Amino acid sequence: MPDLDVLIVGAGLSGIGAAYYLQRDHPQRSYAIVEARGASGGTWDLFRYPGIRSDSDLHTFGYEFRPWREERVIADAASILRYLRETAAEHGIDRRIRYHHRVIGASWSSPEATWRVAIEHTDTGERSEITCRWLFCAGGYYRYDEGFTPDFPGRDGFRGTIVHPQQWPDDLDHTGRRVAVIGSGATAVTLVPALAETAAHVTMVQRTPSYVVAAPARDPLAPRLRRLLGDERAFAVIRRKNIAQQRAIWQFCQRHPKAARRVIRWLNTRQLPAGYPVDEHFNPPYDPWDQRLCVVPDGDLFRAIRSGKASVVTGRIDTFTADGVRMADGRLVEADVIVTATGLNVQAFGGVELTVDGEPVKLPETVAYKGMMLSGVPNLAYAIGYTNSSWTLKIGLLCEHFCRLLEHMDRHGHTVCRPRPAGPMATRPFLDFGAGYIQRALGQLPRQGARAPWLTSMNYQSDVKMLREAPVTDPELSFD
Template sequence: MPNSSTGVNYQEPLHALIPGIDTFQGRVVHPQFWPEDLDCKDKRIIIIGSGATAVTLLPSLAKVAAQVTMLQRSPTYILSRPNRSCARSWVGYLVPDKWYHQMQRLSSLLTGRLFVVWCLRFPSAAKNMMKKVTSAQLPSNLSYEPQFSPRYSPWQQRLCLSPDGDFFAALRSGVATVETGNIQRVVADGILLNSGKMLDADLIVTATGLRLLMGGGVKIKVDGHDLDLSEKLMWNGVMIQDVPNAAFVLGYTNASWTLGADVTAQFACRFLRHLLARGKSAAVPSLPESSAKFDTVNVMKLNSTYVKIGAKDMPKSAERKPCTGRTNYFSDLAWVKLGSLERGLRYDAVEVCKLLSTSLECHTTYVDSQNP
């Protein structure tokens, strides 16, 4: 069942209530709709936000702007990381290229996973580590408190990576800076904070987040009835309750998103081979009635603002199989290779699906209900 979408609404961004934004005499831009004719040269720019978009924009804009200020309500953990693999040692030349690249990939996967586990198991130590490595990269005019000290522990929300430390290099250049505070109101030539501080600006960039959109906004109908995804549970992080023959691509919020796509693709291949081997035409995740009593959680397992807002339109997951969402790449890959394709799936459904421009209609007729 093909449907290409990214999970992001490209027509409507996540709007934030910014008092007085209409009174600003300069230009206001949302990163999702970046004008091709926008000239940032020698401009005083304020980026409102502290997520990945803001952290990515700041070093790029600092190359041409007169001044760039990242204005945040609360800080984000930002970690520098080399934007390339380590140089190949002499040991690497003793093995074939294929083996070497496989070892590099495995090393990267294990390092990332162990770091996340360590942060979650030892949050105090993780906070101290982040403070130490961040403080070492800051210019003398910026302190760790309060600009880089979030209220939460690492990986309770996504951690931002700065390739080759470009974010901190921009701060040390003197062109870019970070300001933490709440907006009292936007005025004609800048932003006034509750603290009374005035930030002058010629251009305001509202990097306030993306609006999540499941399935590209396609409405799903099963047997003539609209399906409300927010009332459904995920099946092992890849299929959705009561939707036949449909695998949804979800990535990892604490690792490369494409790893989740890799797991889903491998599952889809195994699932189709399994259908053919059994001589079946379709399978539908059909969870037991007791699943209605499961304690559900956000399928992305984050408490970021954009995730909380988008959660009302997304399926849920639980801590019990087979209703779990994504866990980690290694355990998910093991399940894709060896896990049961029987538990929680109902086979022998004759499926007819029509992918229309705005909806997906599925009609299922069960000819054998012996395998609930």
């Protein structure tokens, strides 16, 4: 007999959510969560840079089963981490987490109908093995040990401090110093206003602009609904409202990109000083939602620019110098600290080497099934959330579907299931998303198909129908 029925990899937002649904719907099943680090919380414990926060509202980014009760709905990392850990403690999930357990490999044996999972103990360096019926990968899609930094010429000649947000040092003091933040994504637009509070000046250096939109940090409707309906019902109403609002904005941008661009530009112009070069710094060459929109709570980035504490420089970097960053057009951005907010390194399934009956699983040769399993790989599920909406909306649906799948297998006496395409099928990239960190990694990721159930859907309403309401059986999912 294997050690566990289900082994969940990762004790972050997705892993804690998966554990909740599993023990709610299958209390008889044994499970554990393995976490390579020494703490739970995933992203929200790993990143420590100033101002770190969500870029989605917590009524949709939080769990459907646990209301978000704090006033700020665009919440900081400390609040999100507290919410995650309280959730884990409230349901006894924290007692199932095995820290300092990094999964380095997993091999499936068909005769045993079991995964043999190789574990490295990150605190001692020792190795061990855990056996399980199911492997549930909930570790997200980026590397925790390093972020992405391009090779900037002249880096070694810079006299100040260079730091990547993913490895933010506790002792870095930027007070009264000039800071250059290289990047234009969610991390950069978060860092700039936070650093500007005490720095002498902060310059956001970007090669290409991003779409940036201001959103209220607090939902004015939430307190009134809570007083009227109570926490649970108010949370459900606000969540439905925000899901619909997110979808409507995305659809508007997809169907009417020129109009969406004009609306965003108009909103930016209202937030920025008179005569500000909006088209130079906030008018990307791509359409809205070809990449994720950057949300700034209460317009804090624009406020920092209006105050003169922050500025934006757009163009190509030529080289680092002793005193800062020189642009290709000759401009010098003087800096004492350079922050390379240049993105993530994507890593599918935590870099775990998978084998099935002795044959290595080559991820680019697999196709994603319902956005949660891989063709030809038995008893393996994974959790990847939305890129065009709140991550957790999809995680909840995937976990529900996984539990329904286990129930079906129990009812019919099955122990193994495996997706297999019925004949040749055209494929396309795993994620239809233009962000640089995704584009750099497409060759390492699985593919998705051109038809259901091999599509990786980014539509919540479609996923509700497929993952929550439709049968779990499918002609291309075989059971043994």
